[in-house]
Amino acid sequence: MSSVPRFDLTDIRVFTSVAEEESFTRGAERAFLSLSAASLRVKNLEEVLGAQLFYRGTRGLSLTPAGEAFLECARNVLHGVERLQDIMQPFSQGVSGHVRLFANATAISEILPGVLARFFRTHAGITVDLQERLSAEIVRAVHERIADIGVISGHVVAEGVETLPYRKDRLVLAVAEDHPLADVPFMYFADALEHDFIGLDTHSATVAFLQHEVAQMRCSLRQRVQVCSFDAMCRMVEAGVGVGVLPEMVAKRLAKATRFKTVQLMDDWAMRELRICVRRQSEMPVFARELVDFILQSG
Incomplete structure (x- = not known):
């Protein structure tokens, strides 16, 4: 033998x-x-x-x-x-566990801080490994069990995982208060391409998304400065260096500390949907399913 x-x-x-x-x-x-x-x-x-x-x-x-x-x-x-x-957890005195949560930049900066704060109040024994990734990478990570839960863009193909509708958000154009576009309420993105842009680093999901849309238009983006965050982008916009594109929920938060105006983008693709993705809900630990519920309730 x-x-x-x-x-x-x-x-x-x-x-x-x-x-x-x-x-x-x-x-x-x-x-x-x-x-x-x-x-x-x-x-x-x-x-x-x-x-x-x-x-x-x-x-x-x-x-x-x-x-x-x-x-x-x-x-x-x-x-x-x-x-x-x-x-076996119900048979023990305390509940503990670890959740691997991958999400895009918008979810991490605007949504998940509040969600996790509420979740930890009633789940003191749970820890969360939170990582920022591009949506396509998140789908792959969930499918391969590298991540337990993902928050992704609804535009991404999500084969091999279960997805749940979450919330919608619109991309807007941020401009300085004295910019020629400051008094324009809404416009198509193509009409803004004649201006200089403040871009994010190449690992940003928003950058990849915009580059795809610009390529579809057979145009180019005049990127004057590349920064590492939406906060830095809006400070550059405030200073009149260029214009930027960011999610509306991010713009509303940053407008409290930075002076700029937003222009609604009329393009269909500017309305983005966030979705929750998991491998199989039935296979998830109870505390992980409860975290999914917490995220969905925040929508």
């Missing part, structure tokens, strides 16, 4: 973290281990399995066919452990 390979849940978690981060350094940080300890655990795991799990080269880290197969199984094992903990 052949012996069964022996490894523990920590080995599986470390391997999964390294594989999903595509880096031993970031995987070790995510698993709260030193780089040497994480590397040793993966090396021992490969020896126990008798198979190489990673290709290690100058171009980085990638999974071997054996590693891809093991990753799929490892995710199922970790998901099963989470389900087991969820089932």
